[in-house]
Amino acid sequence: MGKVISALVTGGGSGVGAAIALDLAQSGTQVTITGRRFAALKAIAAQHANIQAFAADVTDLAAMQAALADHVERCGPPALVVANAGAANSAPFGKVSAENWAQTLAVNLTGTFNTFQAALAVMDRAQPGRLVAVASTAGLRGYGYVAPYCAAKHGVVGLVRALAQELAKTKITVNAICPGYIDTPMVDETVAKIVAKTGMSADDARKQLVAHNPQKRLILPTEIAAAVQYLCSTGATSVNGQALSINGGEV
Numbered sequence: 001m002g003k004v005i006s007a008l009v010t011g012g013g014s015g016v017g018a019a020i021a022l023d024l025a026q027s028g029t030q031v032t033i034t035g036r037r038f039a040a041l042k043a044i045a046a047q048h049a050n051i052q053a054f055a056a057d058v059t060d061l062a063a064m065q066a067a068l069a070d071h072v073e074r075c076g077p078p079a080l081v082v083a084n085a086g087a088a089n090s091a092p093f094g095k096v097s098a099e100n101w102a103q104t105l106a107v108n109l110t111g112t113f114n115t116f117q118a119a120l121a122v123m124d125r126a127q128p129g130r131l132v133a134v135a136s137t138a139g140l141r142g143y144g145y146v147a148p149y150c151a152a153k154h155g156v157v158g159l160v161r162a163l164a165q166e167l168a169k170t171k172i173t174v175n176a177i178c179p180g181y182i183d184t185p186m187v188d189e190t191v192a193k194i195v196a197k198t199g200m201s202a203d204d205a206r207k208q209l210v211a212h213n214p215q216k217r218l219i220l221p222t223e224i225a226a227a228v229q230y231l232c233s234t235g236a237t238s239v240n241g242q243a244l245s246i247n248g249g250e251v
Helices: 015-026 038-045 061-075 098-120 147-166 185-198 202-210 221-231
Strands: 006-010 030-035 051-055 080-083 129-134 172-179 243-246
Touching (some): 015 051, 015 221, 038 051, 051 061, 061 098, 098 129, 172 221, 221 243
């Protein structure tokens, strides 16, 4: 696809979303980052002149439509939209509340649906474009105690595969990136929960998480940003409907 002129990234206030936005901005792309915490978005936007912040909750389709409309007014139709926003909680299946189930699917799965539907309403299908969902290894295999998250991420991968088929005759590709545990604030929260529930040390909790990765390490946010750049390259023109695993060989 060559240089991406403009892009929108959800969940851009921290972690993977911030890394993707900064990487794109440094390559000359005009980036809009969205999220619920405007102060966090502004802090990332302050790091590069090519980044603009727009407060929007991915669970609200109208909010995402407003974010895309604002982006189009400032930068024109986006060539790249990254559905990155996500959230996870852990509990034994029997203790998962209906509220937790609904909220997890709303952020991770419906949020991706809302982002892509709002994006496709303004993207130019005659021009090369990319839709990328940041899913998870939880979209490719099962993990105990995170059934809602696994269900949501499996749904994201299914959505990507279906939409890729639907758009195959256009110049827009649709793919998912499936990382293992990433060195982000979300993992810090997971570690804190493990410590609180089990009494083990933070170091031992982290070792428990990296044990899933054959390389025995956490994935770096910059590795996900590099994968996004790859999917935007001309060399990835035929990569469509794929779930790109970045997890050290776990899946």
